[in-house]
Amino acid sequence: MSDLKGKRKEYLSVKDLQKVLDSCKLHLSQVDEVWPNIYIGNVAVAQNKTALQKLGITHVLNAAHSKRGSIGNQSFYGNGFVYCGIPADDSTHFDLDVYFQPAADFIHKALKAPDGKVLVHCIMGMSRSSTLVLAYLMIYHHLTLKRALQKLIEKRAIYPNRNFLALLLDLDLQLTRKKKTCQIL
Numbered sequence: 530m531s532d533l534k535g536k537r538k539e540y541l542s543v544k545d546l547q548k549v550l551d552s553c554k555l556h557l558s559q560v561d562e563v564w565p566n567i568y569i570g571n572v573a574v575a576q577n578k579t580a581l582q583k584l585g586i587t588h589v590l591n592a593a594h595s596k597r598g599s600i601g602n603q604s605f606y607g608n609g610f611v612y613c614g615i616p617a618d619d620s621t622h623f624d625l626d627v628y629f630q631p632a633a634d635f636i637h638k639a640l641k642a643p644d645g646k647v648l649v650h651c652i653m654g655m656s657r658s659s660t661l662v663l664a665y666l667m668i669y670h671h672l673t674l675k676r677a678l679q680k681l682i683e684k685r686a687i688y689p690n691r692n693f694l695a696l697l698l699d700l701d702l703q704l705t706r707k708k709k710t711c712q713i714l
Contacts, residue, residue, distance in 0.1 A: 541675060541701075543694045549675060550689075553682035557655065560584070561685040566646045567636065569662055569685050571654040572599050578609065581648060586610065588639035588647040590632060592617050592657035599652060611639065617657045619690060625657065626696040629664035636665045659687035663697055667704055674701040 560570030560580075574580050575589060589606060593599040594614025603612045613635045615628045632649075639647040651657035659681060666677040674697050681687055689697065 541698060543691050543698065546674070546678060546694045546698070547691075549678050550682060550687065553686050555682070555684075555686040557653070557686040560648070560654070563662060563681050563684040564666065566640055567662060567665075568646065568648045569654050569658050569681075569687070570648055570650045572650060572652050574654075575599075575601065575648060575650040578606070581610065584648070585644065585646045586648045587642060587645050588635070589613070590635055590639075590647060590649045590658075590661065591615065591651075592632075592649065592661055593619075593651040596652065611642075615657075615661070617651070619651065619656045621690065621692045623692065624696070625660055625693055626664075626700065628661065629696075629700060630668065632661040633665040633668040636662070637669050655686070655688045656690050656693060659685070660689045660693040660697060663689070664700060667697070667700055671704070671708075673705075674698060 560568050560574040563569050568584065568586065575591065588611045591599060591601045591614045594601060594616045601612065601614060606612045615632060617623055617625050617628065636647050639645045649658045649662050663674065663677045663681065666672045667674060
């Protein structure tokens with residue numbers, strides 16, 4: 530029986546992920562660089578074009594597009610920034626997973642641009658924005674969800690809601706299966 534235990538795949542639950550998030554000792558700030566040239570921030574910093582220019586931000590991914598208090602579109606940002614808006618709700622029923630790939634592609638493209646730096650934001654910079662950055666790290670950097678969470682909480686206080694954590698667990702499983710399928714072929 531003990532031989533099987535060592536070979537068994539570790540299956541995580543939302544509760545396990547919340548324990549990882551609870552281990553974060555950082556205080557929430559307006560904006561933090563969480564990965565080279567990827568920043569997560571709140572709506573206040575996202576609407577301060579001077580602050581964005583000082584940070585060298587070239588791309589803005591708004592995970593709370595058209596939500597109350599979240600002004601933002603390409604005309605607001607003008608030619609100084611490339612804008613992408615995702616009209617996500619921070620709720621227990623919103624299917625944010627349909628935006629995982631498009632958001633990851635936007636971030637990836639932003640980072641490939643000359644001097645590309647991307648701000649991913651929502652209202653607080655804790656749930657929607659961090660979920661999209663986690664999906665990016667999983668899709669483009671092949672990090673497991675747990676590893677991606679550990680990396681982000683070293684840099685920022687984040688807390689994706691339970692629904693988003695469950696969607697990320699599904700993505701983690703899909704990517705793990707895909708990796709195994711590719712190894713077989």
